[in-house]
Amino acid sequence: MQGGTTTTPEVAPGQETDLSEAFAKGWRVIVWNDPVNLMSYVVFVFMRVLGFNETKAQQHMLEVHEQGKSVVAIETREKAEFYCHRLQEFGLKSTLEAAAA
């Protein structure tokens, strides 16, 4: 069709991998144990930030406490970064990790 505009984004060779990595739920959000944060506080933060119900928040808190860490979310890069940052805003020790790592 003449005069029409194309709406299909052009993807340069090599960019496909970056895009699929960014949108795939391939990023883990990990919360690490620390001696200061209270168990009840960690449960509260999990419920507020991650939207967990109390039972799920308790399970993850106990995992952090007993095993030293817990994977609290597996998400797209953007969302994982958001959760990780929010958890740090509350003083929890959290990191991001590629799921394949």
Add this chain to the structure above:
Amino acid sequence: MKVSRTKGGGREVELAGPESALVRQVLESLNEAYQTAPGELDPMVANLWYGRAGLKEAGIRGEEAIHWIEGLHEVRLGRQSALDRWLNSLPTAGHAGLWNIAKEDLETLVATLNDHRLRRAGEFDLGEGDLEVKAMEKSKGDKRVALVEIHFLAWMIELLLQE
């Protein structure tokens, strides 16, 4: 200290004189610490509030890492108005009285009090053993003061979350 839930979902905190003095001191010192740039804080405290652990491994480097830390600092700077509000509503320095916390302030208050616990633990590099009540009884000087604050705020956070 006694905490009860208000009709609106907030909290009414009944404080004895020394307790209100301690809370005031905590909030005032946090007010100052929040305004301090991350790079100018005690490195141990900065590590707990603005830690860079895991950023490099997650591919967050350079400008992105700076932006990440700035974001954490902005959140704490954003607590300024709440801190002023709480300081104004606390009983007069050293006096017993009631302290009312609005429902919408509860989350920020708990996070702020927790920040003070982290900060004091960072200043004295306190580990799990140090944080036991028995260790507090044996500690002396400034470390003992820090531990008293940490345990008092733990009690307060527990009560605020329980109600």
